[in-house]
Amino acid sequence: MGPAWWSNAVFHQVYPRSFADTDGDGVGDIDGVVAHLDHLERLGVDAIWLNPVTVSPMADHGYDVADPRDIDPLFGGMPAIERLIAAAHQRGIKITMDVVPNHTSSAHPWFQAALAAGPGTDARDRYFFRDGRGADGELPPNNWTSVFGGPAWTRVVEPDGNPGQYYLHLFDTEQPDLNWEHPDVFDDFEKTLRFWLERGVDGFRIDVAHGMAKPADLPDAKGDVKVLSHSDDDPRFNNPSVHDIHRGIRKIVDDYPDAVTIGEVWVMDNLLWAEYLRPDELHLGFNFRLTKIDFDAAQIHDAIQNSLAATAVYKSVPTWTLSNHDVGREVTRYGGGEIGLRRARAMAMVMLALPGAVFIYNGEELGLPDVLDLPDEVLQDPTWERSGHVERGRDKCRVPLPWSGTAPPFGFSSSPDTWLPMPADWASLTVERQDADPNSTLAFFRTALQLRRERSEFDGGELEWLSASADGLAFRRTAGGLICALNTGERPMPLPSGEVILASAPLVDGRLPNDTAAWLV
Secondary structure, eight states, X not given: OOOOGGGGOEEEEEXXXXXXXXXXXXXXXXHHHHHTHHHHHHHTOSEEEXXXXXXXXXXXXXXSOSEEEEEOGGXXXXXXXXXXXXXXXXXXXXXXXXXXXXXXXXXXXXXXXXXXXXXTOTTGGGBOEEXXXXXXSOBOSSOOBOTTSSBSEEEEEOTTSSEEEEEEOSSOTTOOBBOTTSHHHHXXXXXXXXXXXXXXXXXXXXXXXXXXXXXXXXXXXXXXXXXXXXXXXXXXXXXXXXXXXXXXXXXXXXXXTTOEEEEOOOOOSHHHHHGGGSTTSOSEEOOOGGXXXXXXXXXXXXXXXXXXXXXXXXXXXXXXXXXXXXXXXXXXXXXXXXXXXXXXHHHHHHHHHSSSEEEEETTXXXXXXXXXXXXXXXXXXXXXXXXXXXXXXXXXXXXXOOOXXXXXXXXXXXXXXXXXXXXXXXXXXXXXXXXXXXXSHHHHHHHHHHXXXXXXGGXXXXXXXXXXOTTXXXXXXXXXXXXXXXXXXXXXXXXXXXXXXXESSOOBTTBXXXXXXXXXX
């Protein structure tokens, strides 16, 4: 039996709110994805990772799930997802859905029942309800903070009208954490997984895959914890019993032999991270090191080497990404403007040359930057409010995609009032404009993905490092023989011997210019 389809797949992350809007409400929907499947097919992706589209009050744009086995009307309801699955499969594109096992929406029937049931009830035991500290319970049960800012505990008004217990929410107030020690929680999650697998979904991206298990005594955290980050010794995450949960999930998914699980695993220690990729746990796990570094040859080398070492522990498949809906776009991260775009194209080639699975965030193929000048009044990420307007949050990388035309909304919607405003200077970045330009970033991505898919030089799971200048790096895929070279310095650098099959910018007298990558065979 050959390698699994996902072991070298290119996934396209679709943030549906921002992909394409077909009903004119200014918010993208599932039929917008269906309408642009030709774009994804021409791009050459193997699978879609679809951000949450299930029923939700949208306090955190779908990551607050009220019904995990139905599609929100905002995105088109169940008929829309059925159309998407069928149409994508006709084109040979797999569909992986986001699932959110760490928490529910506060509008979920379970949480509403817990509020009504009062302290000490089985309904409350599905979540983390605790008495407060202090003489009158006026202090939270511990010092945990929300990832989005502010306290991780909210006090409820009991059925008798008096202030009562607190409930835990590691994210927004409207996202109460589930207690996975309660048998109902796993049973219900199994129903959700089977519900979608039976309908043809090809796998799942598991949100906060390192977060479901909590330490029994809920101990205080140490020191100040930054918004939107945490360390490996943070008691809120990465508790050992989370691996029992993943083993249970894997047993279910193994009933569907081609299905894949992809974990969001924000764990930095290689040995701890690798545990999530043991043969009876996740198939794939995001390693975010490439999203956390500068455009610097030494840092890039170390991040790649570190990620390969982590997956080697249990002989798992590496997973690579440069950006997503939570991480700023690389064009901006690498300096913005023409320099940022040039570096982003070079890094895309480095990522695509590596063994394993690759995730491309929608708009990456267009060279979109972050939108840093969004007016305060349009910001919607809960981080903005919960941080006291200190952290502007992630809206900057979630602005809708430009498809066509010369002015906003650039074919994204028939309504000019899009859920986040689109910058007028994106006219040169539309799919329509780039489609007609053989030197565009879109054309570059299409070529790179075609070469990766069709050429045997990309075969095999091992690579070796080649000698390069101090500000450059080069590696060879040992089985297939592909060579990738990158120059992060200021002067052109000599290339390894071989035939150049693609470069992210034109060579200079046969040498690799600054901020450029090349593939050689």
